[in-house]
Amino acid sequence: MDVSGLVDTATGRQSRAIYSSEELYRQELERIFGRCWLFLVHTSQIPEAGDYFRTFMGEDDVIVIRQKDGTIKAFLNSCTHRGNRICRSDRGNAKAFTCNYHGWSFAPDGSLSAVPLEKEAYFGELDRSRLGLVPVAHVAEYKGLVFGCFDADPPSLEDYLGDAKFFLDVWLDAMPGGTSLVGETQKMVLASNWKLPVENVCGDGYHLGWAHAGAMRAVQSLDLAGLSVGNSSTDLDGGLSVAGLNGHMALTSLDGVSGYAFYPKPKPMLDYLEFNRPQVIERLGKVRGEQLWGSQINITIFPNLQFLPGLNWFRVYHPKGPGQIEQWTWAMVENDMPAEIQAAILDNQCLTFGLAGLFDNDDGDNLAACTEQSRGWRTAQMDVFTNMALNRSGPREGFPGDIAAGLVSEHNQRYFYRRWQEHMQADNWAGVPTYNINSVVAEETIDA
Ligand code: FES
Ligand SMILES: [Fe+2]
Incomplete structure (x- = not known):
């Protein structure tokens, strides 16, 4: 479907049809979720051989499995016999995945390892080597984040992330020990387009200062670029919108x-930042060490991964039709x-952006x-x-991207x-065009 008239960036x-059309949604599954690198799992979630984690790529159910040699593979969670789901738990450790329906069994490397009555019922004619689980075409890691891609010939993950790596x-x-995701997956079903x-x-x-005004009054302990008491005090020099x-x-x-x-009691975190900032400046340079590490940053990796250093939540959105998502945090x-x-x-994180989080409920x-x-016949014909x-955007010294001043803008959207x-x-x-506008990555980085 031609979408040239549905979005006018200029x-x-x-x-509004882009939020409700079933036809466009199917096209998104093919051209966005079927093509882009999608976040699968953090390496901290599957540290040992045989550890697995179930997730989705678009609406495709996927199992991500740590192999004996330490590498990570991902497969469609669908039996190659008659299609049943072969793994029903969210995560765990397994020596094999055995289908509930007729008992076919798959090894962690995806191969079909056992078939009940193979000799008797198939007369030894079943070619098991062609019936392994279907692998996700590409799996790659960037500093603990594991991504998968269905496309046969995508850009490398490094190129896909491009200058977003700066953020x-x-x-x-920032710190030598790397990162982990902690706690279990917090899943929320929301009647929203993804x-x-x-x-x-x-x-x-x-x-922020309007929809979350009540929540901010309840929990905010430090100023956030002038957004603490409503939009009237917004400080355009206090932040950046980077795209x-x-x-x-x-x-x-x-x-x-x-x-x-x-944070109700931010002092321990502020002490941690102050103590470690010199080494972060050494690792990442002054711009990031002084201005970004410890700041509120919303990072978006297209299409459906977001995380907020500072508030420290990490989230993917799994589409379930044009009008529904599962939000995993x-x-x-x-x-x-x-x-x-x-x-x-x-x-x-649970207090602010969790299942019962003050902010999540405002947004939801x-x-x-x-x-x-x-969704209505008439509203679907309207615009937003x-x-x-x-x-009003342009370059800014020390940062990559096309940048608009301030946290209040619709530049990124x-x-x-x-x-x-x-x-x-x-x-x-x-x-698909590639653009890393005003690229500055590297100048100050340790891996330059
Ligand atoms: S559908 Fe899985 S064994 Fe038959
Ligand atoms: Fe919000």
Whole structure:
């Protein structure tokens, strides 16, 4: 389906049909979720051989398994006999995956290892070598984050992430011990189109002082770029909206501490930041060590991975039709953090952006209602707008990307819908443009 008229990046207009059309949704499964690198698992979640973790790539159910040699493989969670789900638990350790229906058994490397009555019922004519689990075409890791890709010929994961690595490393590589996801997967079903929470977190600082005003009053302990008491006090110098990173985005404050703005007792975290900042500056350079590490940063990896260093939540959105998602959230910690800080992070993540989190409930209601208001015969013909601060972006020294000043802008959302449109229009990766605008990665990095 031609989507050229459904999104106009130049004016910041989107048709509401993109949130409700079943036809467009099927096209998204093919051209976005079937083509892009998608987050599968953090290496900390499957440390040992035989450890597995079940997730989704689009609507495809996938098992990610640590192999004997330490590598990670992923397979469709579907029996090659008659299609049944072969793994029904969320995670664990297994020597084999045996299908509930007729008992075919698959080894962790995906091979079909046993078939009941193979000789008697198949007369020895079954070619087991052709009936292994279907592998995900590509699996690759970036500093603990494991991604999979169904496309036969995608860009490398490194190239796909591009300059977004500048921001990813503020969390993944600030401290030598790396990171872990802690706690179990917090799953929430929400009656929202998948694009709405992604564009909310990727760039919508606008709603923060309004939709979350009550929550912020209840838990905020530090100022967040002037957003603490409503939109009227917004400080455009207090943050950046960064896009133009191959479809990825960052929304960041620049004070080096406000990631901990929503902690009832931020002092232990602030002490941790202060104590370790010199070595982070050494690893990542001054811009990131002083201005970004410890700041509130919303990082979006297109299409459906988001994490917020500072608030320390990590989330993927699994689409379940045009009007529904499963939102999976974890708390993310640096392994060098003392245990009591890690525990406080998990607590605070649940308090703010968890199943009963103050902020998540504000957002969920708005996102579900925006989705519902795109489903009617008449409303589906209407448009919505992300036209704030049009044509007010540019480079900024020390940072990659096309940057608009401030946390309150719709700059990032326009880039998100631009990327969506680029993928939806392209037949394959060759038709998808690559852009790392104002690339500066490396100058100050340890791995330059
Ligand atoms: S469907 Fe799995 S063994 Fe038959
Ligand atoms: Fe929100």
